[in-house]
Amino acid sequence: MRQVGSVLWPRLRVLQVYGANTGVGKTIFSSILCRAFLKRFPKVHYLKPISTGPQDEADDRHLSTLSKNVRAKCLYQFADPVSPHIAARSSKESTSNDDIRAAVHDELRSYANGEDGVAVVETAGGVLSPAPSGSSQADLYRPLRLPVFLVGDHQLGGIGTTISAWESLHIRGYDVQSVALFAESRYDNHSYLKDYFAERDIHAFSVPPPPERHSSNAEDARAMQQYYEEISASSSVQSYAAKFVEDHAKRVDDLQAISTEAVEAIWHPFMQHSERSKDTITTIDSAYGDYFATHTTQQAAVTAQDPQASLIRPAFDASASWWTQGLGHGNPHLALTAAHAAGRYGHVMFASAVHEPALRLAQTLLANMGNPRLSKVFYTDNGSAGMEVAVKMGIRAAAARNGWSADEDIVILGLKGSYHGDTMGTMDCSEPSIYNKKEPWYTGRGQWLDFPQVKMRKSRWIVEAPEELEGVFGEARTFDSLDDIFDFEKRKVDSDMYRAYCDARLADLEKKGSKFGALVIEPILLGAGGMMFADPLFQRCLVDSVRGSSHNAQTSTDDLNWTGMPVICDEIFTGLYRLGRFSASKSFLGIDADIVANAKLLTGGVLPLCTTTASQAIFDAFVSDNKTDALLHGHSYTAHPVGCSVANESLKKTMKLDRGGAWDRFKQPWRASGSETLGAWSMWSEAFIKAVSQRSQVESVFALGSVLAISLKDPDGKSYASKAAYEMRDKLLAGGPDEEWVIHSRVLGNVWYAMAAMTTTKETIESLEEKIYAALE
Incomplete structure (x- = not known):
């Protein structure tokens, strides 16, 4: 699949001309600019991607006729003089956004032949006018992120339309370098707009309007020729031309210097x-959809040898920006939502107050988690902070019920390889590891059980026990499908064995005097610990053991209250559809946790925000007449209204994808033959992971939801410090000299992993699978 992103050539300077409205003179300004650039460069190109109306009235024809030596071209010409989205209906030519962007990219690339030159790309209509696909022009061309020359509106009402056009471009991440318009004396828009944009450090200027039309075409042509010659030579236009050239050179220099400067700062x-x-730092110039626009020193070397190679190259964001990106980078819906909330609120303090975005988000989470225990939502800034609150909730509730004093040693029960954040408190919730054991304050306040893992090895799904359980579990189990692993009713032998093991371990720990404040688990996948796919049946049985345990003497007969100890599910990574379902603990494990933490996909990767949702019983443990019994925890940005607003929009869009069948093309191949119900599924095909599992250097592989994890063999053993996956990471980022896009990824020791956005297309996944499989050769 072709992927076209932001481009930057050292010697080809590209400028995109947008108009604040129709009829503001985009083509006239394009002609002026082309002539001005001809005084500086031997080659000037004019490109009109989309044009509607008769050929003899086309803008590229106007440029060719009145601006000699300018190479003018139109890519899509529709004869019907209507909006492009209507004109394209009768066309047999493919006019998708991807096709148009690819055509623009290829045409611009053909101009980059190593000689100094300029290309002026003129849009059609206004900034938000429809493209042939129906999307706005601003969204159509945004992945290219070309520097913009905005032609302002000199007509009545033009001040408002010009500012609105600039805001529409600005909020989408465009760099508007200059605003220009005709100096129409009646409305004097140019004077106001020049001052307005100067305050925003945007260059603005005006030129006299073109001469009145003549009755004779020949006279009209001569008048326009003279007008173009005079205006293109004027000081204001030449000053802009010089600034444009300087800005381009500065952008190239800044891009190539930023990694060096980053090493210092x-x-x-x-x-x-x-x-x-x-040389090991990737500069990310921008991002859109699934891709970063990246620059590396290696890419600079390629560009030096090949003038058609852009300094910027698209790179698929395989880590989903540390697992947060869900609806595509630069998503205009989320950007507009954030802007609206910032304009409405900014940030407001949340103690003893409420605002609608926070209330609506809490209600959405409670309504969709499917967990009847949960009733209260607490807000923090990020996953680590949210888990600190979760543990504080659980331990305080357990201490209150069991009559434990503050100076007693209360610990948590968890799983080996778990990770719940980098704050000092959450580090103590994990066993000693590379993340925490060198920290002087780390004490490791818990007990951690090892667990069987789900893997595919040599095309077979298996559940494999760790050494600690081998005597109980025996040899690895093999399964025909992933659904069979999740079919708990058919795994009664394993269930009985797991339950007996967990009961025995808890009893043993009880005899040793351990006081557990909570069970803390990452449902299904343990992320930072190495992308470990825990046998869901083991996690389910562990929860059942905890709740059936006599460990804590005080219990409850209320079905919505906790027994044994509070169960905390860390769904920072695995929740909110990352694994294909809203709630990992409820939908996969079938448990109703007492506390659930969510972040990452919560805001689609736009803003930091975390929710910690608790049961009424947990909440009630903090309620009394004494202020010191309250949950005295909070952050300056608690329930940030911009973050809450974006989270509401992000969840709305993602739930619509789920319910609207957007993932059906991924789900169908995973459906068991003859089955009417769908179990576990992945955006990555089972045929692909089976093929990967056969590679000689692959120890195991799995895929679930949007996540793919490949464990590579390491002769020195498995650990986070392993470098076994570095070669694969570096190979995928470097790509081949002719590859249009590459893959930017992170590794966890010997594990190379990737995850898609919830909006990633099947065609993109198939292209990724080809690249990944080839990298394993």
């Missing part, structure tokens, strides 16, 4: 800086 997360250099 930035402390990167999760990186050993002795291995860092400008």
